[in-house]
Amino acid sequence: MNKKWLFMFMAALLLLLAACGEKSKEDVVKNLEKKLEDMSSYKTEASMTLNTGQEAQTYDIEIWHKKKDYYRVALKNESDEKGSQIILKNEEGVFVLTPALNKSYKFQSDWPKNSSQPYLYESLVNDILADSEAKFKSDEEYYVFQTKTNYQNSKNLPYQEIYFDKKSLTPLMVKVLDKDMNPLVEVKFDSFELDAQFSDDAFTTEKNMTSGALGIPVMAGEEQTNSFSILYPVQNVGDAQLVDETQVEMENGQRVILSFEGEKSYTLIEESVGAYPASATVPVQVNGDPVDLGFTVGAWTETSLEWNYNGMNFYLASEDLTKEEMIEVAQSVQGTAIK
Numbered sequence: 001m002n003k004k005w006l007f008m009f010m011a012a013l014l015l016l017l018a019a020c021g022e023k024s025k026e027d028v029v030k031n032l033e034k035k036l037e038d039m040s041s042y043k044t045e046a047s048m049t050l051n052t053g054q055e056a057q058t059y060d061i062e063i064w065h066k067k068k069d070y071y072r073v074a075l076k077n078e079s080d081e082k083g084s085q086i087i088l089k090n091e092e093g094v095f096v097l098t099p100a101l102n103k104s105y106k107f108q109s110d111w112p113k114n115s116s117q118p119y120l121y122e123s124l125v126n127d128i129l130a131d132s133e134a135k136f137k138s139d140e141e142y143y144v145f146q147t148k149t150n151y152q153n154s155k156n157l158p159y160q161e162i163y164f165d166k167k168s169l170t171p172l173m174v175k176v177l178d179k180d181m182n183p184l185v186e187v188k189f190d191s192f193e194l195d196a197q198f199s200d201d202a203f204t205t206e207k208n209m210t211s212g213a214l215g216i217p218v219m220a221g222e223e224q225t226n227s228f229s230i231l232y233p234v235q236n237v238g239d240a241q242l243v244d245e246t247q248v249e250m251e252n253g254q255r256v257i258l259s260f261e262g263e264k265s266y267t268l269i270e271e272s273v274g275a276y277p278a279s280a281t282v283p284v285q286v287n288g289d290p291v292d293l294g295f296t297v298g299a300w301t302e303t304s305l306e307w308n309y310n311g312m313n314f315y316l317a318s319e320d321l322t323k324e325e326m327i328e329v330a331q332s333v334q335g336t337a338i339k
Contacts, residue, residue: 025136028143028164029128035169036125041066043196044170046119046189048075050294052331057295061119061187064196070203071112073119075297080310085297087111087290090203095283096290096297098308099209101273105299106283111290116149116160118174118187124162141166149176154324157184170194205283228254228272231312235332237325238264264325266318268333273313291323293330305330 023031046061057077064072071089088095094107117123127147128134135146143164151157159177164170170192176185201207232242240262248255253272260266288301298307305316305326314333316326 022138023143025134028136028138028169032125032164032169033129036122039067039194041194041196041198042121043193043198044119044121044189045191046187048119049186049188051184051186052294063119064198064202065120065122066198066203071120072203072208077295080296082311083296083308086208087297088203088205088208090205092205094290095205096299097205097208101308102209103308104205104209104283105286105290107286107288107290107299109289114289115152118160118176118185121171121192124171124174127160128162138166142172143169152323154327168192168194228256229312230256230258230270231333232258233260233268233329233332235328236260236262237321237329238262240264240266264318264320266316266321266326266329268329269315269317271313273308273311291327293327295331298327298330300326 042063042065044063046063047058048061049056049058057079060076060078062072062074062076064070069089069091071087073087074084075087076084082100083098084100086095086097086099088097089111092106094109094111096105096107098104112120112123116127127149128145130150131147133148137144143166145162145164147160147162149157149160156178157176158179159181161175161177161183162171163173165172171189173189174185174187175183176187178184230245240260242258243261244257244259246257246259248257250271255269255271258268258270260268284299286299286301288299291298291300291305293307296307296309298305300323302323303317303319307314307330314330316330318326321329
């Protein structure tokens, strides 16, 4: 073969290799969309680290999804076992369950479609499809997208980086970024099983409120501890100041009512809880949404926000605070215990 033909052969080979090589952004997006359409279910385990507070917090997450609208997201926090929760969606509605406390909420909500969810595969793909300006890059192992987010509860997390395995197109890691592109939330996927099989009762509230649902025993009948720590919001929205503090001794615990007045007035009620009676397994109806507070999932309505954390129940009520401001106050309730 003379040099001319050798050169032409090599040029053609290089063109062929290029055509068979790296996929374009459009190719990868189409493949992700098709994978999402074709799969019937999935099961994945992940860890989520939050760098939004004074100390980083890490959660173990187990996600189950079955088309079209069955979801089970189990969130375990080693520092607050009793507060481990399950977000559940089935034909009856959306639920937030705290099995160890016999506590459950039922929502009239569009979750998970109403906001970005960094641990749900379909949410990540849909965020990519919704952002025509999404950035894309590829290396030896990953396809990486940088997209806008749709967090209704937080304007401080406008971007995300999503890492997909190049062979399976399943997510490997998600970094949720602030305005300065610092990662405040990081999700790492440890395993991902497509077209997973589930038992018939896998997504029922009855099954998921049992003691074995999270591997944590229900604490019904457990004696209350004597310690009771009053926590104060660090964030004073609207220059609200504490004007009254009332403590109430209850039959099975303690309660404190904190009243704040200012441009944005509100009331914060804190009470110690061991477990709610078995009758409390009937869900509390909420005309609102589940909200991710970072350290737990709360129940929001237009005038209130309720959450459990570290053996305490918190109830924030206000006619003045917006949803985002309520979340801001709730996330700042981390003051030093005084009693």
